[in-house]
Amino acid sequence: MSHDVVGELGQLDPTSDRAVFRQIADYLREAIERGRLHEGDQLPSESQLVDHFGVSRMTVRNSLQLLQTEGLVIAEHGKGVFVRPRPPVRRLASDRFARRHREQGKAAFIAEAEQAGIKPEVDGIVVREDRPPKDVAARLGSTRKALSRRRRYLHEGRPVETATSYIPLDIAKGTPIAEPNPGPGGIYARLEEAGHTLDHFDEEVRSRMPLPEEIKALHLASGTPVFHLVRTAFDTDGRAVEVCDTIMAADAFVLGYRLPAR
Amino acid sequence: MSHDVVGELGQLDPTSDRAVFRQIADYLREAIERGRLHEGDQLPSESQLVDHFGVSRMTVRNSLQLLQTEGLVIAEHGKGVFVRPRPPVRRLASDRFARRHREQGKAAFIAEAEQAGIKPEVDGIVVREDRPPKDVAARLGSTRKALSRRRRYLHEGRPVETATSYIPLDIAKGTPIAEPNPGPGGIYARLEEAGHTLDHFDEEVRSRMPLPEEIKALHLASGTPVFHLVRTAFDTDGRAVEVCDTIMAADAFVLGYRLPAR
DNA sequence: CAGTAGAACATGTCTAGACGCGTTGAGGAG
DNA sequence: CTCCTCAACGCGTCTAGACATGTTCTACTG
DSSP states (O other), rough: OOOOOOGOOOOOOOTTTSSSSHHHHHHHHHHHHHTOOOOBBBOHHHHHHHHHHHHHHHHHHHHHHHHHTTTSSEETTTTEEEEEEOOOOEOOTTTTTHHHHHHHOOOOOOHHHHHHHHHHEEEEEEEEEEEEOHHHHHTTOOOEEEEEEEEEEEEEEEEEEEEEEEEEEEHHHHHHHHHOOOOOOOOHHHHHHHTOOOEEEEEEEEEEEEOOOHHHHOOOTTTEEEEEEEEEETTTSSOOOEEEEEEGGGEEEEEEEEEEOO | OOOOOOGGGGOOTTTTTSSHHHHHHHHHHHHTTTTOTTTTBBOOOHHHHHHHHHHHHHHHHHHHHHHHHHHHHEEETTTTEOOOOOOOOOOOOTTTTTTHTTTTTTOHHHHHHHHTOEEEEEEEEEEEEEEEOOOHHHHHOSSSSEEEEEEEEEEEEEEEEEEEEEEEHHHHTSSSSGGGSSSSSSSHHHHHTTTTTEEEEEEEEEEOOOHHHHHHTTTTTTOOOOOEEEEEEEESSOEEEEEEEEEEEEEEEEEEEEEEEE
């Protein structure tokens, strides 16, 4: 071993009120935060920690579990536990749906990813006619069936986002919006061609831990929350013409917004 | 017991590849999602689950641990495990720093909370001269000392947000901004009075799991991520006059933004 | 009747060990 | 030299039990 990490971990304080597994987690967390363990580095193995601290394996596992739920480390079956590498994040700017970008002929996700030098992909597109969930229906102002466009986005092969758009059928039916590939500029370009000039978007941002299906779809490590965005597009008549419900891996994005001071 | 929850949980499938503790968690999660267990309801106790499924206690605890990290339940020592109640959320609108609100004489947090019928409090105000962390320094365009204003916000007695503002000393020194209570309208009103008419704010939103100190300051249950906001205020000369670094309990807020389509 | 000690029950922490399965590298077979 | 087998190692799952500590309610005491 080039560097004796386990030997530098210190010893338990048996007089402390703090639980043993928390003390062990504290030592490991400190080693990560102080930079003695870098991104991607392997932590001491469970049996090394058992030997060093003189505790049972379950106690050590409890410590590692804690660090996992904090998002600091990731365990890989058969290999070891590693300091979690921070993936490159995408900065999303609040003008990402501005018309000038759309006019380049690219959808927002693609255009911005390429500008950031990231290879984007889109995946698993499903277009259906569907009754929208009731919070979406409330935003669309109708509980009728709508066109739903579901898809998954990837960065450099890693899935980072799933999104489902809902567009009222009277707008979408029989247009390229109902096709899997809606053409250059994406569905917003098609909406504008159909006379629904876009005025603004309202976006709501929540964050929470992912559901099992979201963990699966985005290959999320434990300790990774998700952003839940609900974006409503309004045309110049004030009508909601699209609601987009998005789940994003929170470790892959920074959302940027400009707020008015006036 | 008015309702035999544990009896309705189904049995393990010994032929399944899915780990036993995951199957148990699945049943409990389903009971919550289907509404057989409501917010605040107590789950079957560990020993009841041990009896029902015929497994050891550690296996049951593993299931409950999983649901805790998902944010679905919360364990209370000596009392039981309960379906986590969803606290009332605050909707933050993207115009929350608009001047018209400031002119009412109230700071943004207070004004918006009262409008939502929530009793707001501010807590633990610390004003110092401090060298800002380097990401903040980069936004201020200076690594010199700045005035830092730290404080904690509460809703109905529950801590939900900590924030630290950094203001360049040449702007803040000797003004009410350097006082614990900066007066009506908050520091933004004072900045404008000092000739720094505000033009816009840039806000960056991240989400991650909380650090131990954040768990402590915000009394976070496990399975609760935090929003990390960094907001930079620009005056009409284009100068960054304040950077505000905020940690918010993610289960207490919905962030709203308006995006331009042009 | 009020107050309290204690039992019963709840979760928290920890031990010691067993078996399973994915990964890796050394050493032998071809 | 190449390929394959297998042992060593690493984490994943599960058992059975012990003791600690917080909570609640009962029943006894004064």
